[in-house]
Amino acid sequence: MQLHINKYGTYVHVKDGMFEIRRKEDDGTLFTKPFSAHKVTHIIMTTGTMLSTDAIKLAMMNNVDIVFLEQNGSPIGRVWHSKLGSTTKIRKCQLETSMNPEGLRWVKVWLVLKLENQLNFIKDLKKHRPQHADFLNDKITKIENLIVSVSLQEGKTTSEVADTLRGLEGTAGRLYFETLSYVLPSESQFKGRSSRPANDAFNAFLNYGYGVLYSKIEKALIIAGIDPYLGFLHRDDYNQLSMVYDFIEPYRIYVDEVVFRLFSGKKVNKAHSDVHTKGVSLNAEGKKLLIEAFNKFMDEDTIRHRGKNHTRSNAIQYDSHIFANAILGNNSDPQKLTIDKTEI
CATH class of the missing domain: 1.20.120.920 (CRISPR-associated endonuclease Cas1, C-terminal domain)
Structure with missing residues (x-):
């Protein structure tokens, strides 16, 4: 599963060992949704969104690739996990x-x-x-x-x-x-x-x-x-x-x-x-x-x-x-x- 975090103000952090997506909606309500780290393969963040260091750590522990993009889709950079996993092997x-x-x-x-x-x-x-x-x-x-x-x-x-x-x-x-x-x-x-x-x-x-x-x-x-x-x-x-x-x-x-x-x-x-x-x-x-x-x-x-x-x-x-x-x-x-x- 790829998580595309592209709505302004969305925050990705960790709760109960899972990625949790949190965002305040236009009507003032709080949107939250959990995702198992074992089911996520990529987290793709656009500008105007936030990612906690705990979420980065959980991603690295589970070989989850993190990609940062401009709002127009242009790549800015990528966080590589340290394990000898798919990305290293692909290269x-x-x-x-x-x-x-x-x-x-x-x-x-x-x-x-x-x-x-x-x-x-x-x-x-x-x-x-x-x-x-x-x-x-x-x-x-x-x-x-x-x-x-x-x-x-x-x-x-x-x-x-x-x-x-x-x-x-x-x-x-x-x-x-x-x-x-x-x-x-x-x-x-x-x-x-x-x-x-x-x-x-x-x-x-x-x-x-x-x-x-x-x-x-x-x-x-x-x-x-x-x-x-x-x-x-x-x-x-x-x-x-x-x-x-x-x-x-x-x-x-x-x-x-x-x-x-x-x-x-x-x-x-x-x-x-x-x-x-x-x-x-x-x-x-x-x-x-x-x-x-x-x-x-x-x-x-x-x-x-x-x-x-x-x-x-x-x-x-x-x-x-x-x-x-x-x-x-x-x-x-x-x-x-x-x-x-x-x-x-």
Whole structure:
């Protein structure tokens, strides 16, 4: 069970050997609820909440991970228990996996999923745009071939084929964004992907959306016990969230879909972004428009994922735990993994 302590003024302390959640409600009544330490796996605290040292001690004695987050979900830090438990073991296995063929297998899985998501998005666009069928069919065929090429890459470690994989991914990305631009209204079309700085409003929306998604991915990995800095494909440079950059790839489509819908639905106008000498960035109105649409897409709408209904945010957390279990050598059926989350 994960306890998400996210309501301002909530206090977690110990009573009768159990975690007790205490909070004064708006009507002046006192809310309290106990939780057995043996049933809790994570305590996730946002800013504006409180945790007693006795609660920290009880958590450490029971291998309960404590994660601190900003109100927007960005990770601040984590309290690690001193026992040689799951988190330490996961990190060790993560390092070992990064240097063997299993690491390459994961990289290929993530990249293939990313390309398949791009491919399926183009196929969906084709259903409603018969006038663009020839153009879209050409892109579909080329991306299908790239997926096969990624799948066929073999090596003892990711580093042996990293440049080839990046090249294939980059080619697919170029074809994919060419397609998105081609089918957009003429006033929203753009010339390829541009990150820092964005050369146009569409890329400015993508960049900001990916930034929000990075935070969600980092949070999910930390909660699952994965080191966000120890990547398989991306380099482990100083303070670079290499695993976040690896793990995010299949989920970029979430941002792409939200941004594309905003532009294709003509909900974006010039008032949502600012043009500078160095490029284009979102202003407060643009950020508000994107965040509201993205939060609904991620946390309110549900999808069918691994045989169950999940919000997209929960699906990412679910996959993070599956990844952690897999690199630990846990052969249990991923379909049976569950995340019991209690919001307090």
